Amino acid sequence: LLKNWFALNSQPKAFEFRCSDCGEVHKGSPSFSFAHPIQYGWLDVSERSRRAKLSDDLCAIDDAEYFIRGVLEVPIIGADEPFTWGVWVTQSKESFTRYRQTFNGDQSDGGSFGWLTVTMDVYNRSNAGEPLENLACDVWWRGPGMRPSIEIHECDHPLYHDWRHGISWQSAIKLAQATMHPEN
Numbered sequence: 001l002l003k004n005w006f007a008l009n010s011q012p013k014a015f016e017f018r019c020s021d022c023g024e025v026h027k028g029s030p031s032f033s034f035a036h037p038i039q040y041g042w043l044d045v046s047e048r049s050r051r052a053k054l055s056d057d058l059c060a061i062d063d064a065e066y067f068i069r070g071v072l073e074v075p076i077i078g079a080d081e082p083f084t085w086g087v088w089v090t091q092s093k094e095s096f097t098r099y100r101q102t103f104n105g106d107q108s109d110g111g112s113f114g115w116l117t118v119t120m121d122v123y124n125r126s127n128a129g130e131p132l133e134n135l136a137c138d139v140w141w142r143g144p145g146m147r148p149s150i151e152i153h154e155c156d157h158p159l160y161h162d163w164r165h166g167i168s169w170q171s172a173i174k175l176a177q178a179t180m181h182p183e184n
Ligand SMILES: [Zn+2]
Pocket: 019, 020, 021, 022, 023, 024, 026, 180, 181
């Protein structure tokens, strides 16, 4: 009861913390993004230019596998902005083509299905560096210049739990430190 009362009566505030790894104060809600889908990373560097096309928002491999980048927002309880992951999801050829063709316009009436296709060591239930288990997602396209919003289908994965229910301030600190300073 006390916790609920406190939550109702405290204004969300800007997230920041003093980092026990590097000693700096990290300001603002954490935001991390992946430069490419994991499948692109599996290609040898020499194969990448031959077999794949990659931009900040689109990726195709062998004109057979298709990916787009979206935003997964995990609420931080008590903070004014979410913990944001810039993630890649698979797309059917049809969805990818439609997304690419409408990319410069208002796509907010569009959407698609995709599998999350990144690795996040902080959420991985298998070995470090291995892909995150397949998570099914709805991908909600948005207005001009905004990356799609990702919603994870209900499942027992901890990333689904955090996305759906939010994380504590302390969890956000732990996740941010582990992502920024993975060597520790
Ligand atoms: Zn730090």
